[in-house]
Amino acid sequence: MTIKEAQTLVDQWIKKFGVRYFSELTNMACLTEEVGELARIIARKYGDQSFKAGEKDNLGEEMADVLWVLICLANQTGVDLTEELKKSIEKKTNRDSLRHIANEKLKA
Numbered sequence: 603m604t605i606k607e608a609q610t611l612v613d614q615w616i617k618k619f620g621v622r623y624f625s626e627l628t629n630m631a632c633l634t635e636e637v638g639e640l641a642r643i644i645a646r647k648y649g650d651q652s653f654k655a656g657e658k659d660n661l662g663e664e665m666a667d668v669l670w671v672l673i674c675l676a677n678q679t680g681v682d683l684t685e686e687l688k689k690s691i692e693k694k695t696n697r698d699s700l701r702h703i704a705n706e707k708l709k710a
Contacts, residue, residue, distance in 0.1 A: 604684065605683045605684045605687065606682070606683075606684050608669075608673055609673055609676060609677055609682075609683060612670065612673045612674060612677060613677050616674065616677075623674055623677070623678045624674070626675065626678060626679065629671055629674050629675050629678070630675065632671045633668065633671040633672060633675065636664065636667045636668045636670075636671055637668055639664050639667065640661075640664040640665060640667075640668055643659065643660065643661050643664050644661070646659075647659055647661060
């Protein structure tokens with residue numbers, strides 16, 4: 603699935619089952635909540651915390667939830683995530699193509 607196809611599928615789902623998009627502000631709050639849930643899993647799986655009784659390692663599910671809300675925000679604000687990601691990769695390549703290679707901290 604391409605990013606464009608994902609944006610279309612989410613839009614179709616919202617129009618069919620979701621009634622309408624939540625407001626941009628509500629979706630921003632939802633995105634923040636989902637990122638927090640992702641952070642909790644990362645902290646338990648890769649950090650120093652352990653899972654509590656009943657918690658599950660649902661890393662992929664939480665990443666997908668973040669992506670879903672981000673796509674909702676893109677759709678409702680008219681952002682083409684494919685084009686913006688292309689621009690972001692180009693920007694990072696122009697800015698950082700030598701920076702990380704020369705960073706002694708990253709060498710094993």
